[in-house]
Amino acid sequence: MQISEVAKEFGLTTDTLRYYEREGLIGPIAKGKNGTRNYTEEDIKRIQFVKCMRAAGLEISFLKRYIKLFEEGDKTVKERRKILVEQRKILKEKLDAMQEAYNRLNYKIDLYDKNILDKKLM
Amino acid sequence: MQISEVAKEFGLTTDTLRYYEREGLIGPIAKGKNGTRNYTEEDIKRIQFVKCMRAAGLEISFLKRYIKLFEEGDKTVKERRKILVEQRKILKEKLDAMQEAYNRLNYKIDLYDKNILDKKLM
DNA sequence: TATTGACTTGAAGTAAACTCTAAGTGATAT
């Protein structure tokens, strides 16, 4: 699979894919004899993971660190678990904050729908 | 209430509060005779709203637009409702993506806890 | 009275995550 196809499938740009590779989040991707990238199924799975975590707001620096540990093998299992738990906590807090904002938006839209125009901003 | 107290209450810096004011998200805050800001209860409520929405990832530019419309009065009600619905949609998509990442993290941590060390990254 | 601490300003600086540019290569369509 070549870069533009992968980009299309994931809704990323080719620039972003090359950027992730530069940063060590994916790859290095094997290249054909003309120098173009050929993404394997393994590469695709990695991109899936990275995309999911990025969409959740996890930082590139964290993903870099986690992937590096993973590549260092079994001896890093304990540390990997630890940072996953860390990230889960951060993510949970964000989720809760977002849920609160979501509820607030719902409430306000509901007021608009009922034509209750109070003079409060929110 | 003066700026440092407000900052402390909301876990923001005084710089951020002045920045929000510059951008028109809050205030203009009334100043005492020595030129320092005095935040009213109204100001505090506005900051609460802004903080909640920012924590959910809504952009400054959106908040600016919404607040401007609000200040233009009842004639902007329709447009306000429209952009709230827009933002709610964006927020919902983010929430879902984050929930997915959260579940994935949970699943992986669970594997670590059970000492099932598969060789997959995620 | 001198110094400390919190405040003020406008403007410049920073971090994260892309995004774009310029210059070039190689395979395919006219």
Place this chain on the structure above:
DNA sequence: ATATCACTTAGAGTTTACTTCAAGTCAATA
């Protein structure tokens, strides 16, 4: 054969949201 198109690189530029800086004011305390 020539033009078009997708790809390559290194490196510069952009956006968003702050954050820091430099220089100054004012009130209170040692």
